[in-house]
Amino acid sequence: MSVLNIIGGGMAGSEAAWQAANMGVDVVIHEMRPNVGTFAHRTGNLAEMVCSNSFRSDDSEQNAVGLLHWEMRAAGGLIMEMADAHRLPAGGALAVDRDPFAEAVTEKLKSHGKITIQPSEVTSLSGDGNWIVATGPLTSGALAEAIRAETGADQLAFFDAIAPIVHADSIDMSKAWMQSRYDKGETEEERTAYLNCPMDKETYDALIDALLASDKTEFHEGETAGYFDGCLPIEVMAERGRETLRHGPMKPVGLTNPHMPDVKAHAVVQLRRDNKLGTLFNIVGFQTKMKYGAQASVLRMIPGLEEARFARLGGIHRNTFLNSPTLLDSQLRLRRKPNVRFAGQITGVEGYVESAAMGLLAGRLAAAEIQGHAVPDVPETTATGALVTHITGGADAKTFQPMNVNFGLFPPVDLKGGRRNRPARHKAYTDRAKADWTTWLETAREPA
Template identity: 80%
Template structure:
């Protein structure tokens, strides 16, 4: 049997899976349909392109589950984290990157690897033999999606995902806006001024909410009944839940002081985060939207400081398909009906760049071990990756399965720790300390084998 590993999809999961397997000596072919076949959200044919936010979220590996996931991927010599660190932008305690340079570096690293080749073209059917990883992400092509649905005997579950607009920095009125991270968080001046803030008084906020609710919005096609993932809700949906929802969510005014009017506390604040290293582009944080393009420009220009904003990209919404993984996948991510095929990334029911890449890391290592005739166990569920893979392949309730970010609720409790809010810091530190020991324990035998 051919020992080449074929990976369908060159996003976060596919790129990381290819890197991990190639580093273990396996020949890898990445099958990427872009740029020959485009998607709603992608702008380029680069591998590892970021289509929504440019943030990998918190980088705190002691108090945050996604930060722990960062740590585990770095410990496993992950490509995605290495390139993210190389192209990091100031973002307080978050890990944000220059998305264009990040994707270019991921592409360059993969195409330069002697064990990796890239085949540009669409895969439309599930293969009958060989070694395969399907990592097509939230925008799986309709033809391949139909083939997956036909094989699994059930319609793929789906939800709608939204992306936020990006603004040209030189079109922002800095006589109204200012640079400051919430609570001045950060060790350097650059980090403490990582966010651009646009204040609103009460009347401006109320008018903005009225405009959001009245704006023309994208209507779904008949039969599209999927819901939204709570971590990426359109701002109009949040506004529909109550007029104060946005003010206590992405527009909360806490931890910020307007230097143009230091004695006036804003009623709400819109934050923008740098989107590239040059600082020429900023994305509006938490402002995913399903408003039609014409309405977006009108509504967003109501934000003080953005009256003359020019948009490098407007927001939008797309359908996101994923498997009912607890039913369809084995604990090592294989399709039960076709065990020569593994799935990785968002199509498995994880949500977020980091979670997707992490599942790619595991799939790549597991596939490589299988090709080499070795048995690689699933990481213990005390680790971030182990907790995630355990959840999606059997820990979650199949009937209500929905996409999930990594969180400490997926981890088994640490015995002997007190509960309650006051004990949360100690509890999270205990989770991460235990995870790091167990992750090193899982990696050690592989390092010796290599």
Template identity: 80%
Template sequence: MTEVLNIVGGGMAGSEAAWQAAEMGVDVVIHEMRPKTATFAHRTGDLAEMVCSNSFRSDDDEQNAVGLLHWEMRAAGGLIMQTADAHRLPAGGALAVDRDPFAAAVTARLTQHPRITRVDAEITDIPANGHWIIATGPLTSDALGAAIQAETGAEALAFFDAIAPIVHHESIDMSKAWMQSRYDKGETEEERTAYLNCPMDKAQYEAFIDALLAADKTEFHEGETAKYFDGCLPIEVMAERGRETLRHGPMKPVGLTNPHAPDVKPYAVVQLRRDNALGTLFNIVGFQTKMKYGAQTEVLRQIPGLEEARFARLGGIHRNTFLNAPTLLDAQMRWREHSHIRFAGQITGVEGYVESAAMGLVAGRMAAAEMLGQPLPNVPQDSAMGALVHHITGGAEAKTFQPMNVNFGLFRPLEGLKGGRKGRKDRYKAYTDRAKAAWSGWLESQREHAA
């Protein structure tokens, strides 16, 4: 009987893992509980559905760690990057996509692949045998989550992830707002005007903070502790940390000039980014929130230009579970106690669409190679992929382990370059050059071995 790789979950990680394994010659079954079993955040049964932002963040592969991860995934023939490039929206130096066509295209590519089968069913128990990748993401079902928790014997780790609101463009007052990317970044006019900006003076900002702090917010169930990931903090939590926190975060006014009042420097600026190719929907950048729906509309309409805003989706908050990966996973992404099972995606303790897909890419390749009798060496630590894998499988402190985005702080130090702000550009370029060489070498060794 032909061996099959079973993948639980059809999000970014599961989709990428399935593609990589199938392209290597392994038969794959994707077990996806949607649409039969719904989640708080998903709207469809499409694979790789984007439920929060529509951005894969910076696409700069020389000065940004996530852009470097984009490069490595493209070099490996990654499905997520191929599809993102095909459905790209203007976003300055970032890679943002038209979310619905993106998910539909990923779904079509996977379901049409001759080696991939999709089964719409929920997996509720730990598989006893076979070849498996669990890539259930931040919204792992209660049943499977309980089974994993019972098997690990460890207290479940959790934090709360928040979703930003989306606004209908036609409801925005463009006599107050304007289109501009920070510092006019971008090679084309479309990229240089990828963001919609709403300015605030000091009085408006102070009133907004007051309303934000006083707004009704989602309460947690008794016994739950909110451990937020700092890269996705609700705006209320940021405001509670200090009245100026938002002004130095998502509402920073730098690199922008208001054409309606070019001589007046805004005290704060709220940015919105296009959320679909038609330009009819814009999401409020960095405005993840746990405000209740009624409070959201009241508070957000205090933003100049959004007084009459109509919302295609309001923000929300949900529980996000992840493994204590440094204690549970080996360098090949295998569960140490059950080596026939690998984990991938956000459940491993990485954060973000790109990082999740990247861990799916690694897990899919590792599993397929093992099944084909050609096990791969560990991912080189000097690559962006390897830096992430090393962090979650032993590089991080298990006692304080929290979800992590890729960043240059995870990379091994460079020799021969001085630190400090003056040398940062050269240092980042050296990191990316070293990473590209390491990743290219790893991929080439696989091609030679397969030949």
């Protein structure tokens, strides 16, 4: 039986390897780290999280990404299993303790009898064999050039940003407090999962001025500063209007300051726990392209962070992705070289969960093909299928940009009895998706 080669050991590559190996296929993961580093990674662990530590909402009845969680759990997904094992309080969201999570994923894959991890950089897609390219947003320059040569794509990149992380013991709790928005959560720990820093109008306006005037990373000549809207640098949001942040990551709703319960904050900066110990906090929505010196001074303008110490400052980096609607078929194969599949963020999905879901699918499809049986396309009524449909032909190739899963990608649901409210619509989407995903999993287990 042929070996499945997977380039990249991030969320998508790790999940693809797990799925294929569990179907009985021998897998080799080619991961260039730690021999070849990247701007954002700190370790050689597989599935290392470099931006947020959140998988976002875990509500599988009212939220599309929560539905994607459900589908991956139903398929025996490794990423979701390890996320559940290392979850942190985050209200209704699924946040994980990033280092133990990555260590656990790495150990699971290393100990699997069908998986070999090869610490090497792949720089060519020439030749035969079965391949999944799951190199994520930080694809090496040499491999990016090889992909460009195979696809003929003129543009494989936009820019992405990561947020700073603060040491908890450097935060002034006489100004900040712990509370999840609207006290969401079933336990006290979940209802106090976020740390909040309130701002009055004068302080908010000063922060906006400082963001606009700050020293920022400049792009090289010829580079176009395109961004994914779901991960915009904080200063880019500020440039879109002085009130943008107050209606985005710094919205003050659903929170009461126990230090001054009668005073309504003009804006609130939230920090989310970044590790199980609670010693590190990630500044929510504060992805940035400010230079390091500017970051420290600007962020210390936030009440409660005047003496903040940073475990990691933010930064801007290149994010590689394909124009998938023109290049990939419905089974994630490169049309002009069908022995090569793509998975993860490089396909034009955005987010850890979406990346892992594409890895899950690519691993199953590749393994089935190696074993000699076809797997039907995933129904577009499911969260996984809606993403695949979008990136392989549902989106306009001329305007294609990375996309998170959302109900706008799903075929309309037939709600008998006239107009229904949004919760009812979302529940109808998720009920249909769960039934169709369950049926697809059963169909995909056996040769067609």
